[in-house]
Amino acid sequence: MEIGILGPEGTFSETAAMLWLKEGGRIENFAIKYYETIFDVSESIVKKEVNYGIVPIENSLEGSVGDTLDVLSSENADEMQIVGEVLVPIRICLLFNGSFPEIKKIVSHHHALAQCKQFIRERLKGVALKSVDSTASAAKLAAQSEQIAALASAESAKMYGVNILAEDVQDKDSITRFVVLSSSGIKAAPTGKxxxxxxxxxxxxxxxxxxxxxxxxxxxxxxxxxxxxxxxxxxxxxxxxxxxxxxxxxxxxxxxxxxxxxxxxxxxxxxxxxxxxxx
Known part of the structure; x- marks a missing residue:
């Protein structure tokens, strides 16, 4: 079984995929493929490159993910369906191999940047902000720079060898809902919930x-x-x-x-x- 998600390794989408696999007892015999955009994930489903795609659809603080809603309303939507959902608690860390005064730019997914407005305003006022495709991409950039910090997960800090300068920097606790997409035609039986x-x-x-x-x-x-x-x-x-x-x-x-x-x-x-x- 192959699953398509937003890459690179270490995204919250990967966390969602692992939760879905564990909850469904599918933890054996799977492979994860990483894609740059939500549209690329949907294309991989339609082209049968993967069996399932897992993408974010809404966050309890920042609302809906427009790219996913656009995919669901596109022509591709006729060839896939939602077959499941996953809820992921979001805990964001500030990753940087240095100290606060050395930070010249903060990078992350635009939803993560929006979820940390208060922290940025209070601790990093005036620092340049840049949106990238995923939190894991941000962590990767922070690992390669002496001036760039990332807002990303603790898991991605370990994965890319970046220090955690501050934990739980999100303004409030939040949950991101992910949907599981498939073109297999599988229909889930009623569960009562x-x-x-x-x-x-x-x-x-x-x-x-x-x-x-x-x-x-x-x-x-x-x-x-x-x-x-x-x-x-x-x-x-x-x-x-x-x-x-x-x-x-x-x-x-x-x-x-x-x-x-x-x-x-x-x-x-x-x-x-x-x-x-x-x-």
């Missing part, structure tokens, strides 16, 4: 979204996420990404989606899968 993800657009008239959401409320189905994204077809034209508690095979969910299909301009089922339990 499931989630279904959909993408839809509504007709251009007053109350259209209200009517669509009412189909879930009418059947007592709880929505855990709703977010609008530009359709990229025209200004003011949006699609809605929705997560709902329940499995696609359950009668209430089937009835709700039939009602949505009648009222929405477009409906796409992104996946139905076991809900990750926060520990």
């Amino acid at each position: 499931d989630k279904t993800s959909i993408l839809l657009s509504v007709k251009e008239r007053p109350g259209a979204l209200y009517e669509v959401l009412g189909e879930f409320a009418l059947r007592g189905l709880n929505l855990t996420k709703i977010e609008s994204r530009p359709s990229k077809r025209a200004l003011g034209d949006y699609m809605f990404y929705i997560d709902c508690e329940g499995h696609l095979e359950e009668a209430e969910m089937q009835e709700a989606l039939k009602g949505v299909e009648k009222k929405a301009a477009m409906l796409k089922i992104l996946g139905t899968y076991p809900m990750a339990i926060r520990k």
Whole structure:
């Protein structure tokens, strides 16, 4: 079994992959492939280079990961589905082989930089900031420079041989949710604690979204996420990404989606899968 994630080694995506493997008893006979972007991970799934791709979709502090939502609304989404999710507690460290006064630049993924605003403002005011593709890439850069510090995990510090100058520098504790993508056509059986993800657009008239959401409320189905994204077809034209508690095979969910299909301009089922339990 091969799994595609954001690289290089030491990213939080790798932590998510290892958690998913352990929780599912899949810890033997696997290989991890590293990719530069979320789009590259999705391409690897469509091209059958990997069996699964694991990508971040939202953080409890910084909100949704736009690149992942864009992938789920792209043409590639027709050839893959969400088959699982993983919750990863995020603990960020300041990595640097020197002292605070020697730091000239801080690099990290833009979500990590945003999660450490207060620390940066209080301890590293005026230091240049640069966004890179992943926290592990940042750690790699810090290992190669006498002036660059990274915001990354303790694991990546060990992996790339960088000192931890400060631990837990995130403004607040946070959790990042990752989704597991596959093109295998595998459908998870109901567990009693499931989630279904959909993408839809509504007709251009007053109350259209209200009517669509009412189909879930009418059947007592709880929505855990709703977010609008530009359709990229025209200004003011949006699609809605929705997560709902329940499995696609359950009668209430089937009835709700039939009602949505009648009222929405477009409906796409992104996946139905076991809900990750926060520990």
